[in-house]
Amino acid sequence: MEKVLDYLKQNQQRFLAEFCDYLRFASVSAQPAHKNDLHACAAWLVAHCQAIGLEAKLCATAGHPIVIAKTPRAKNSQQPHYMVYGHYDVQPPEPLELWKSPPFEPRIVGNTIYARGSMDNKGQHLAHLKAVEAYLKTGTALPCDLTFVIEGEEEIGSESLSGFLKKNRRELNCQAVVISDTGMPSPKHPALGYSLRGIMALEITLHGPARDLHSGGFGGAVDNPAMAMSQLLAQLRDQHGRITIPGFYDGVAPLTAYERKEYARLPGTDAGLKKMIGVKNLFGERGFSSSEQRSARPTFEINGLTSGYQGEGSKTIIPSWARAKITCRLVPNQKPEAVRKAVVAHLKRICPPTMRLEIAAGHGAEAYFVPPTGPQAQAALRALEKAFGRKPILMREGGSIPIVNQFKKILGADSLLLGLGLPDDNAHSPNEKFSLECFEKGQRMAAFLWQELSR
Numbered sequence: 001m002e003k004v005l006d007y008l009k010q011n012q013q014r015f016l017a018e019f020c021d022y023l024r025f026a027s028v029s030a031q032p033a034h035k036n037d038l039h040a041c042a043a044w045l046v047a048h049c050q051a052i053g054l055e056a057k058l059c060a061t062a063g064h065p066i067v068i069a070k071t072p073r074a075k076n077s078q079q080p081h082y083m084v085y086g087h088y089d090v091q092p093p094e095p096l097e098l099w100k101s102p103p104f105e106p107r108i109v110g111n112t113i114y115a116r117g118s119m120d121n122k123g124q125h126l127a128h129l130k131a132v133e134a135y136l137k138t139g140t141a142l143p144c145d146l147t148f149v150i151e152g153e154e155e156i157g158s159e160s161l162s163g164f165l166k167k168n169r170r171e172l173n174c175q176a177v178v179i180s181d182t183g184m185p186s187p188k189h190p191a192l193g194y195s196l197r198g199i200m201a202l203e204i205t206l207h208g209p210a211r212d213l214h215s216g217g218f219g220g221a222v223d224n225p226a227m228a229m230s231q232l233l234a235q236l237r238d239q240h241g242r243i244t245i246p247g248f249y250d251g252v253a254p255l256t257a258y259e260r261k262e263y264a265r266l267p268g269t270d271a272g273l274k275k276m277i278g279v280k281n282l283f284g285e286r287g288f289s290s291s292e293q294r295s296a297r298p299t300f301e302i303n304g305l306t307s308g309y310q311g312e313g314s315k316t317i318i319p320s321w322a323r324a325k326i327t328c329r330l331v332p333n334q335k336p337e338a339v340r341k342a343v344v345a346h347l348k349r350i351c352p353p354t355m356r357l358e359i360a361a362g363h364g365a366e367a368y369f370v371p372p373t374g375p376q377a378q379a380a381l382r383a384l385e386k387a388f389g390r391k392p393i394l395m396r397e398g399g400s401i402p403i404v405n406q407f408k409k410i411l412g413a414d415s416l417l418l419g420l421g422l423p424d425d426n427a428h429s430p431n432e433k434f435s436l437e438c439f440e441k442g443q444r445m446a447a448f449l450w451q452e453l454s455r
């Protein structure tokens with residue numbers, strides 16, 4: 001490992017120059033005008049992978065191409081095989097006037113690089129590529145075979161990816177997928193993500209009178225859909241935030257003592273959280289810390305609520321309808337379809353006889369969980385500790401990354417989430433940045449990871 005770590009140390013200046021070259025491509029997947037930039041970016045990446053000793057190629061898809069790059073391997077290699085996933089596409093940079101320097105002209109200030117795509121996700125998978133380069137260029141044997149899959153449609157829903165995985169299932173069959181596309185609480189708190197929440201969306205409409213009515217002429221004899229909707233929704237949660245829908249919590253796995261101990265090590269306080277989000281007081285289910293509430297417990301949220309007159313001044317009507325957009329965040333062992341059924345059955349039960357209830361189903365995704373006490377998670381924790389020189393923390397993520405479920409379903413592989421971003425890196429926002437300390441330590445982590453996973 002000495003040689004590998006030395007190589008990384010010696011070559012940081014060149015790595016940084018290459019990182020800047022990579023960032024200059026405006027690989028904005030959402031905007032058709034950038035189609036050629038995506039292609040050029042992918043072609044640059046293939047050439048770069050080849051230059052560091054990988055066998056790389058561009059794979060055409062119905063959308064933007066996927067780059068696949070493999071470490072050289074014996075014909076019937078018996079070594080373990082791991083996949084590293086990343087994406088070379090980036091979010092649109094707009095609004096441009098809020099950027100302190102142009103989004104595709106990388107700017108380095110102190111130990112930070114500013115550019116669209118620096119943290120999400122070019123810098124993070126480049127760190128993995130540099131670690132492998134160090135092995136290959138120093139003639140150090142890798143204890144495993146690696147395949148990089150770097151796509152160009154992550155920011156627009158990864159539409160071509162699952163077809164690509166299915167088509168190349170045999171070739172991509174692997175022990176685990178390593179993804180650095182999330183974050184850590186601070187450079188002092190390297191972290192392994194081992195769980196993601198799932199999601200279940202639906203839209204509820206209550207239909208009352210056939211048209212908006214004069215509230216003077218009819219008020220008192222006709223039920224009001226906006227009021228009926230408020231009463232309906234208010235019955236779904238108690239005053240402490242516990243969801244009261246029968247069956248909602250069916251199957252929810254309790255947090256283990258080990259996990260709760262890890263949660264307690266997370267930095268940050270409730271007072272800090274309150275200040276950051278600007279609320280008077282926090283709120284949540286009793287018996288859980290705010291970090292647990294935000295990532296290990298299911299939720300029922302109203303994302304949008306519409307009815308009646310929204311314009312200036314007043315309009316004295318009984319609205320004809322009311323609508324609510326709902327999403328539930330789900331935790332491991334909850335099935336989106338089962339939760340949807342429980343919610344729909346309960347709404348039908350409690351819908352007042354004055355209203356016609358209409359429910360439209362939205363998207364759904366299962367939660368994700370890799371046992372944090374398992375050998376792969378423990379190997380990742382050791383790699384983090386060696387690279388950062390600090391005891392890493394375990395983190396459940398409150399959000400969802402749907403591709404992780406695809407990896408599990410299609411390849412049968414678990415994902416290790418080794419995020420290198422910081423909470424203030426402005427992903428998806430103006431002035432996106434990436435810490436060069438995280439870039440360098442990320443390379444070391446990636447170098448140690450293959451040793452630890454293959455042990």
Ligand SMILES: [Zn+2]
Pocket residue numbers: 091120155427428
């Ligand atoms: Zn993103």
